[in-house]
Amino acid sequence: MSSPERDFVLDHLDDLHADLESWVAIPSISADPAHAPDVADSAAWLAEALRRTGFPTVEIWPTPGAPAVFAEWPSADRDAPVALVYGHHDVQPVDPPELWVHPPFEPTRVDGPDGPELHGRGASDDKGVLVVHLLGLRAHLAATGRDTPAVTLKVLVEGEEESGSPHFADLLRERRDRLDCDVVVVSDTGMAAPDVPSAVTAMRGLADAEITLRGPAVDLHSGSFGGAVPNPLHALAELLAKLHDDQGRVTLPGFYDKVRPLGDRERELMSRVPFDEQAWLAGPAASRATFGEAGFSTLERTGARPTAEVNGMWGGYTGPGHKTIIPAEAHAKLTFRLVSDQRPEDVGPQLQAWVAANVPAGIEAQVHTPPGGVAPCSSDLDTPAMDALLRAIGQAFDTEPADVLLTREGGSGPEADLVEVLGAPLLFLGTGLPTDRIHSPNERVLLSMLHRGAEAAAHLWRELGALRLR
8 A cells, every 4th residue: 555655754764764873873871871971962963853854943951860852843723733752862771782793882784584674772762763753754744745744743852761760750840831732642662563553552650679688787607607597688588489479469468459450341452462472482581481460361461460570689698609608688679560550659668568577587677669650651542542543553554443453561661750740641653563672682673663653653643633632
């Protein structure tokens, strides 16, 4: 099938590829203070790219951390809806560098089994998925013959998402008057597979914690004191083993009290997503077996159910040889993924009460739960804007809107802040893939997915522009 939008995109693919390669070459690692100048360069690159695309207003907004980029292009139509595109221009660290086949910031084209790929840190998350909007907007204007978009288009791209967006909510509140919109389009997501057009409808929230257990005041000789005083590492191992019951459920009292049950419609929609569990285990999961809460499928566990994970644990002696001690301390880091209608601020008190009830005598426990966290968020499936999104994706992927599958994203981001501060509904338009190795060595993006993403964005502005959301 063809359309003016698709024809324009296909005629200008070199522009998309050149933009992405130029942007990926900037090592905008927000977690590393040494790369702060690179994050600033990344913001400057995007600002210039938005200006040459045609945005009349482009600004770099400083924060106490990394800069964000804002752009606005008003529609000439008085009653046009206002759409805000959200994404991030920072990237994850590249460690361990020796596992990269190609240097992470030297973007490299590779012929993969599904077609040409671009390899490099940020190629998918989130620079690749964001850069499609440059070409998509140009295609929209060319296809419709317009001088301005059919929607008033705003863009907000932060520089700290990979560091937990610590200043993003404050930025939203400070700039609230500039960010007013009718719908937020999030491009920091993906699709189920190259041949499975889909749209994310929900993202999980996140809360984190660190547990410290203290036993003796100093490390003790294990021959003289072993078996006679409590060992913090033993206590920690026993404590963490109790974090889940034999059905895979988190044992914190009250943890499930606010969890919104999965309805029959939601489960049926998720069941439509083709999923080869063995291929998933052998591929993206790189695991020998599945595991999780009983009574739910793997897709439901990763996208629609809350979890608790031990991210790290340490204590005592870990050097070469042996050091026969009972350590004075033991530590663990945990994260909790949350679903509607859980709140991250509830997890800290639940964890503290649970730890206090489960540590043995002679062990002192300290639980640190940082303020903030990320709330879960979701799209309303029954809105005209959602219908417009499904029509746009369907046109780009040559399928009917009803055949665009709906998925859930297991990860977390600041999208809930956008909803809370701006009061606008969410749409998710992203074309990354589960096989893109985001956050891992050898991150890649399938270029054909970006081509489709640019076309879908072009269709979306036309489809949203036909609505009266104001």
